[in-house]
Amino acid sequence: MSASLTVPTAAPAVGDRIASVTLSSVTLPLPNAISDAKVFTGRQRPMTEVAFLFAEIRTEGGFEGVGFSYAKRAGGPAQFAHAREVAPDLIGEDPSDIGRIWTRLVWAGASVGRSGAATQALAAIDVALWDLKAKRAGLPLAKLLGAHRDSVRCYNTSGGFLHESIDQVRANATRTLEEGIGGVKIKVGLPDSAEDLRRVAAVREHLGDGVPLMVDANQQWDRPTAMRVGRALERFGLVWIEEPLDAYDVEGHAALARSLDTAVATGEMLTSVAEHHALIKVGAADVLQPDAPRIGGITQFLRLATLAEVDHLQLAPHFAMEIHVHLAAAYPHEPWVEHFDWLHPLFEERLEIRDGRMLISDRPGLGVTLSDQLRAWTVDSVTVHAPHRS
Structure with missing residues (x-):
């Protein structure tokens, strides 16, 4: 008589959920005005600052991920505005489903296209999700x-x-x-x-x-x-x-x-x-x-x-x-x-x-922590989170 076979019980497919997303618009001043050929041909002015969009994603299980996008000269406020509009669609999602989340957010803003400022806004969120995933695994990205x-x-x-x-x-x-x-x-x-x-x-x-x-x-x-x-x-x-x-x-x-x-x-x-x-x-x-x-x-x-x-x-x-x-x-x-x-x-x-x-550092995720100076250079910020349940 053959020995009985024990079938392992599958782990739950969803282990965590996104609880909140903080978006920050940050302006980094450059020590000196920067000029490349576009300035000398008259197409741009010297660059004096860089605009960043930072996304900080937190889960119900206590994990956090950080990501960023950026714009040189114009575009930073547009990225922040678009990310703010689509961020509510992240709440309650499994942070491991990064590809599905990216597609969902693209379709949330489909009328403004699948490139340029619209997807650059999503980039900060996407990078944060990958940072979070690597941190959950305890690995550098x-x-x-x-x-x-x-x-x-x-x-x-x-x-x-x-x-x-x-x-x-x-x-x-x-x-x-x-x-x-x-x-x-x-x-x-x-x-x-x-x-x-x-x-x-x-x-x-x-x-x-x-x-x-x-x-x-x-x-x-x-x-x-x-x-x-x-x-x-x-x-x-x-x-x-x-x-x-x-x-x-x-x-x-x-x-x-x-x-x-x-x-x-x-x-x-x-x-x-x-x-x-x-x-x-x-x-x-x-x-x-x-x-x-x-x-x-x-x-x-x-x-x-x-x-x-x-x-x-x-x-x-x-x-x-x-x-x-x-x-x-x-x-x-x-x-x-x-x-x-x-x-x-x-x-x-x-x-x-x-x-x-x-x-490559041995720190998990991207291996970076946001500085106090970044907080000081933040010009706008919003946190989106799950509705309060009484």
């Missing part, structure tokens, strides 16, 4: 996603802007390397392309041939200029030329990528997976540069990363290193993460950088 590495190559951008003299940019580059950062990116795209070439030549000479160097034109070249300057830049051994053309000029980027030996990088200004897919389909980017807060959060970033990996693309997420270090660590091919120190005042913790690489 990278480990929850399935890390391929415990550190990621990193390069600095914040020391290479055009409002600073070339002498200052060289000094910034020296400091960057002394801090353990592995590469340097400088801005180009000036109306005088000869000046761009002089700046790149000066930095390359200063760094030597062995230091990874990137340039970023911030979409300010037309097709003939991008081709001409791109060919002139070949001699500097650049890792990539970033945003040489308008972000939506898919065919122009594809033609440039086919013509140059230097890799073409783009994608940071796009606001959906579909827009990035258009780049991928025609080979318009050797290096894809998605921004999780801009495309709708981590859920959307992971969809895009799968598409990028299938085509064996390099990945170099834009800005928001506190989020992207985890996502880059989970990408199969060796990626880059962009180092900006602008967000330091918003968090209690700092990412560790050593030997050219940004390390």
